[in-house]
Amino acid sequence: MTTEHTADLALTLAEAGAGRPVLLLHGGGGPATVTGLAEHLSRTAHTITPVHPGWDGTHRPAWLTGIDDLAVAYLDHLRDRRLDDVLVIGSSLGGWIAAEMAVRDTEGTITGLVLIDAVGVHIDTEPITDFFALDARGAAEHSWHDPDRYHVDPAGLPVEELARRQANMATMRTLAGDPYMHDPELLGRLGRVQVPTRLLWGESDRIVTPAYGAAYAEAFADAVLEVIPGAGHLPQIEQPEATLALIDAHLRRTGGR
Numbered sequence: 438m439t440t441e442h443t444a445d446l447a448l449t450l451a452e453a454g455a456g457r458p459v460l461l462l463h464g465g466g467g468p469a470t471v472t473g474l475a476e477h478l479s480r481t482a483h484t485i486t487p488v489h490p491g492w493d494g495t496h497r498p499a500w501l502t503g504i505d506d507l508a509v510a511y512l513d514h515l516r517d518r519r520l521d522d523v524l525v526i527g528s529s530l531g532g533w534i535a536a537e538m539a540v541r542d543t544e545g546t547i548t549g550l551v552l553i554d555a556v557g558v559h560i561d562t563e564p565i566t567d568f569f570a571l572d573a574r575g576a577a578e579h580s581w582h583d584p585d586r587y588h589v590d591p592a593g594l595p596v597e598e599l600a601r602r603q604a605n606m607a608t609m610r611t612l613a614g615d616p617y618m619h620d621p622e623l624l625g626r627l628g629r630v631q632v633p634t635r636l637l638w639g640e641s642d643r644i645v646t647p648a649y650g651a652a653y654a655e656a657f658a659d660a661v662l663e664v665i666p667g668a669g670h671l672p673q674i675e676q677p678e679a680t681l682a683l684i685d686a687h688l689r690r691t692g693g694r
Contacts, residue, residue, distance in 0.1 A: 445498045448514060449488040454479030457692055458520045460511065461486045464529025465568070465609045466671070467493055467601075471528055474673050477681050482524070482688065487511065489534075491608030493601060504530070504557070504612055504620065508537035515546050522692045524549040526684065529644075529670060530613060533557030536623060539630045549691030550634040551684055554642050554670045555653065556613070558624040563649035565618045569610060581669040582641035627656040634660035635687045637680060639668035 451468075453475065459482040463471045468488050478484045489507060491497030501507070511534065515523055525547050527535030532555020539547055556565055566579050577588035591599055634657045638650040647664050654662040663683050668675040 446490065446501065446510060447496065448490070448510065449495050451475065451486045451488075452484065454482055454484050456482045457688070458483045458485060458515070458523045459688070460515065460523055460525045460535075462511070462525065462527040462531030462534050463487075463489065463492075464527075464531050464671075465605065465613075466529070467605055470671055471531070471673065473677055474526070474528075474681070474684070477677075478526075478684070478688075481685075489531075489608075491611070492605050494604070497608060497611075502611060504533055505537055507534050507612070508541060512538045512541055512546065516544065521546060522548050524551070524688055524692060526551040526553070527555060528553040528673065529556060530609065530618075531555075533613075533618075533620075533623075536627065536630075537620065539632065539634075540623070540626045548632055549687060550630070550632055551687055552634065552636045552653070553673060553680070554638055554645055554650070555636065556618040556645055557620060558627075558653055558656065559616075559619045559621060560624075560649050560652045563646050563652065565649070566644045567617065568644060569606075569614070579643040579669075580671065582639065582667050582675055584669075587675075624653075624656050627653075628658055631658050633687070633691045635683065636660060636662045637672060637683055638662060638664050639670055639672040639675065640664050640666045641669045644670045 459478050475484050475486045488495050525535040532552035536557050573591050577584035581587045636650050636654045638647045650662050654660040665672040665676050665679050673680045
């Protein structure tokens with residue numbers, strides 16, 4: 438469904454299931470990267486999965502130029518609907534959005550966080566790989582535990598699919614390209630986030646390494662890092678059973694008010 442957030446910003450959302458609200462935020466690869474998560478979670482929770490404005494042909498107003506803009510829009514959406522006890526799950530770029538939401542949540546709407554191989558902070562010793570500088574093979578080598586299985590040669594893609602991917606990449610560059618994939622002030626603000634947080638990390642991620650994830654986790658007041666073997670930047674795709682089990686446990690462990 439599409440719902441009007443402001444006069445020039447409509448949010449495109451997929452919703453399914455009943456129970457505790459779960460906001461599921463995709464990364465730069467688009468909503469398809471969290472489809473399996475949404476389907477699983479909708480069996481036990483009210484799952485809300487947005488398509489970020491500018492992805493997959495959705496409209497992005499000219500003023501929406503930063504991850505903080507998305508964080509505020511989604512937090513306002515939850516409040517406008519009077520949703521409470523919300524678990525926010527974010528993959529990659531979506532994890533950054535989730536963290537930005539949490540530091541701004543002064544009303545206690547969010548009661549749990551799951552960040553999956555999230556970007557969003559600067560760690561001196563663990564720089565984020567410049568994804569924009571990688572060709573398709575390089576992106577696969579950095580993103581997947583098994584790059585041969587998941588590498589896609591752009592030359593073999595249909596014109597429409599190639600255009601979709603290029604447009605998504607252009608949107609990601611606008612929102613997260615400068616400064617590259619992080620908010621310089623976010624790391625220092627994470628200590629104010631008191632809700633239980635789980636960071637799930639693919640052991641083979643070379644976009645943001647597990648050491649980056651460990652530093653990210655240390656900045657929160659209440660966070661634990663779980664490293665998933667046999668997975669890269671998208672463990673929900675390469676190791677879905679292990680990833681879903683950890684998310685289910687956090688869903689049960691948090692919230693319930």
